[in-house]
Amino acid sequence: MASTPETEGQKPKHRPIVRIGIFIIAHSFIVSVVCCTAGVLALLLLPVLAKKTYVSENALMPGSAIPMITDQDVSGANNFINELTSLNSKSQSLNIEIPRLIALHMANLGGEVSYHMFQNQPNKFHPLHFFTSTDTEANNVNQTCESYATNTVGIIRAPRGDGKECIVLVTPYNPVNLSPNETLSLGIAYSVFSLLTQVSWLAKDIIWLAADSQHGQYNSVAAWLKDYHTPSFGGSGKLHDDECHISNDIIATEVSDTLRRAGTMAAALVIKVTNTGEAGEQDALNIYAEASNGQMPNLDLINVVSYLAVHGQGLRVQVDKLVSLLDSTWLKFIGEVFETVGKIARSVNPQWKFGISVKEYVEGSATLVSSLYNQALGVPTGSHGAFRDYQVDAITMEISPKLLSNSKGRQTELLFRGGRLVEGVIRSVNNLLEKFHQSFFLYLLTSSNKFVSVGVYMIAFLLLVAPLPVLAASLFSDTIKSYVKSEKNEPFKSWRWLYPTKTVFLVYLWGAIVSLLPYFIYQIPDSQPTSRLLIWASLSLFILIVLGSFFRARSAEWALLKSVTVSSAFVGLCLMSVINFATAEIGALLLVPMCLMTKPWRVAGKVQSALNLVLVIIGFPGATFFVVKSVFGFENGSSLVEFWYWVESLWAWNSATYIYICMVHIPCWVLCIYILLHPC
């Protein structure tokens, strides 16, 4: 409508909004440059724009009660730790003895104990159930009892509660190789459990899951959650061989093999202790929150934990950050620029609280980058990720003591601190009448007490993506204009855009096929990662050539082709931003310049062609992977193998990023190359 040229003397007057549209399309180049720059700038500004967190739900009331954990609870935990350590050094069949010991202690404290036995479910690529939960097929190959892992589950029934809701505590441990850190985390959970069996204020039941992580920390929790929420009553899923069950000869009391339940889960806390070895003046608490596909728990949960850790226990709260960014000079430079701008702004009007110090900025952006990357990857950062699949808010609290000496006093102090922290969090969540809904679910963290909400970070993405439709429209209208100019005698065919669309569609189809290929590659037995990767690449290339030759696409005009490519990239990015924003953001950073710049090398100048080449090379996912790795300095192992494992982890975790890469990113990249090599 807007594109029909107005050559008549008396132009029909358009509505203002249409006129603005026409104007923007006519100046698409400036618009693109301005928008892209503004988008990148907005992204860089995010640490500056981050707001302080606040506890949004009033009912949580963190820290309003005095911690009740007593010496008795902690000394009990100390005894428990000692027993675990002595058992660890003595006994042979640890994967039976340790769960039994934990169960005995849980029962003695007054909990309702049950075992949950599960088998390792290897992560397999199921292309057809990508977003659905895979039903466990009857793949019970006759396995020995050693292949079963045993989660020990203790439940405290709230004395006056109605049992509709529960709070879950998870302590992963490996019975085969029990480390001192794991015993400490078990000890913390023990002290809390011991306290909670006696308190009268519980409104929600408490579940302590001592997760047997010999098949992986995530798997044990996921297996338990699966049986909790979607048990299979059919025989195939059940354990029918009785000899695998742990005999209850020591404790004749009620340890049931059937899974005990306790209502809808309100929140879950994963407790871990690590020994980072870095000597700080304070004990630190690391919070991990990212679940699959960039889903985050409610911000209130993180707020409560960090509030209690900082104000109650004097812990230093950290969120995962990209350490190598801390020393980067260019980030410091940008930080300095922002700082001076902020200073000037403040001197103009003291009320403009804009700008932060360089150190803050650099740390904020390092955290932000790590937060973006973890969300974009779509792989959970810990076993809390399993809870998010069932809409349960969960985080991992990793306590790293400043120096883990073996002295008794240090251990007791740590038990006290951890116990009080966990108790405080449980007490807050226990106060909650409703589920977490008050605070944000879509946010990026720039530090443990600062966040960027969706309303702010969306701007950067929108600015980045905005030039795409403008460019597409502009290219289309230009083509029509040039067509009309050149051959006036022949009427313009409005379906001309269909030919390039066919090409684009074919390439996208190819992308879909490529994304399914790994399933067939896995059927090849005994292949190395490198060979698998090569097979994948060569097969993809072959299919591309075959598709190209079969459906001999009429060589369309490159401008129209670019127009369609750009619009498809726009649609793909927008769709992805709904599923996983961080992926879309990073994808847009790579795709948008490439799509905007690409031009056949015969038409473009030398400089632009060179730039295009660089962009195209960087734009390929593998190349991006290596570039990022070398820039940030993670070097381990052969790079090809590593890339294969990286991709493998994506589909193993059902990450939507994999679909995005195969079905949006790579087709766009191929189309850009096609345009670049277009023979005009």
Place this chain on the structure above:
Amino acid sequence: MSRFLSISILLLFVLYVSSESAGEEEFTEELLFRPLPDRKVLSHFHFESRAPPTNSYGHHHRLFPKAIYQLVHKYRIKQMELSFTQGRWNYDSWGGFDPIASSNAKPPGVELWAVFDVPPDQVDASWKNLTHTLSGLFCASINFLESSTAYSAPDWSFRSLSGNLRYGSLPREAVCTENLTPWLKLLPCRDKSGLSSLMNRPSIYSGFYHSQRLHLTSDEFDPVALNGIVLEQTLTIVLQPDSLETHPSFSGSRKLQPSWSMSSLFGKTVDGKCALAKSSNVYVQLEGSLVYNMKNTWNSIDSYEGDSNFGFTVSPDRMMKEINSVDKEGYSIIYGFSINNDHSSKPFDLGFWWKLPVTWSCVKAPLRVSRFLMGSGNEKGAIALSLQSTEWSQSLLKADNDGEKCNLRVDVFQLVPWYIKVYYHTTKIYVDGASQSLGDIIEKMSVSPSEDKVSPGVMEMILRLPCDMKSASLTLEFDKGFLHIDEYPPDANQGFDIPSAIISYPDFQTRLQYKLDTTSIKSPMVSKMQERRTILSYTEVLLVPLTTPDFSMPYNVITITCTVFALYFGSLLNALRRRVGEEERLRKSKDKSTGKLRLLLSKLSAKLRGKPWEPPSSTPPSSSSKFISTKVVIKIILIAAIAFGWQYYDG
């Protein structure tokens, strides 16, 4: 004087005769203690008031509460039970088979059922009025049961009396002293004297289970009224006696059970019986398995003496032994203490202590029942009912080993609110992990599906489970519905409750028969225990998270709708009433008579419109057709710079 005397004698005689013919009003108070295996103590208060039939006794009562009498008469109630419960009955460790567990274990919140003696078309109206009356009487929101979405009329699974029965429950109702006070007002002595004076609020509400029940039976409206109205008020509390060692250590299971006394449990003692009570008794019940486990250290069971496992601070007045025990191994014993002749100078404080450690377990219900939700997400889910065999059903198998296939009958009654849309055709039954066809297991099933905003879904089922099964599960799938925005409760984000299902085992009758010794007086509680009754158990209340709207949404919706409407109507009106030719003409005529300012303005507006300006006068059109000429840009930058500099140096 003699005349007065004779009149009074006559009066007395008349009174005596009338009481002889129709019975007296009666009030009895009783309290039962029972040690529980998990170091807790069950206290069960039982108050019974009887009013003789109206046709023989009249309308005026000395003891019987008037409120209840009027309630019965106004709504023609045959039978009614109201319970307020806090906490959950632990079927595993407190037992599920004995009469007390099976009649006093109630679902959390409020449960009300009533049978009316009215024509079927008036039952609903009576029920609605009854809920309002009870709501006022007991300071609780029982009136929420008035809505037809909240109650149902079970046909046959809940109680055998059908037709005029209505059943409803409110799982979320909080129970507190405001409900207890009106309940106590129904007692003739309130809590001023007698056993009810033990009810110290902080101690009875700090227990592990608290259930306050009111049961009403009347045969007032029968042609031949015999009993009149019987009001039975019970309060069941599970308390943890304070013991010195709060921490059970490694060998905790073999420790001495905590000793307790009335004053340690309640913080109060009994000063004497309620003067209006016919009898006032305290009992201590020891379960069969406990007695059996103590046998080896116990020489002569028949006499309570010093050589037993335990001791009382007050020696019992009588002892009753169970006969025809269901539990083959042991029989339960009740020790009775009467506080009739106690004087207020010497308060009655019954204490109980253990001498040797002992462990035992209660008689459990035939099956352990648990109900849970399956699935995740806001779209759909499933309710699963899992039934697991206990020792009891194992022993049953041994007993009935006479060749033919033994079956266990289980009745299920489940009420589901309408916004949980249960698909009853998706019912699946698994026995021991194998899927079974419904016909093999279900003997009878009647389902009334829910109707949106009108009635809840009701499912009644008779299952025949094989005795030798270990576990059975029943699943039903459902879709989560949507509520209208003003139907959400204030705390909608908590989720929505599915009331407890009721599981009953009609094959089993719980009954404790005691051999009454000659000295014992008639005790309503003990006779209640001797009645045959079906074993009932309640499942957990479930919490279903439903999709909740953002409750600030209406505001947003109003804003956006108004914007859309404004845009639509604006452009519509614009398109309708605009005449382009006329405008053009008007502008041209205007241009002729325009001043310098007007000229400038029209020039600017034309520029803004991006359209070459046609000059009204002979001045040539401006050469720049650009939207923003460089001059304008420079001007703007200049002004901005001046403003900025001014701010900078001035501020």
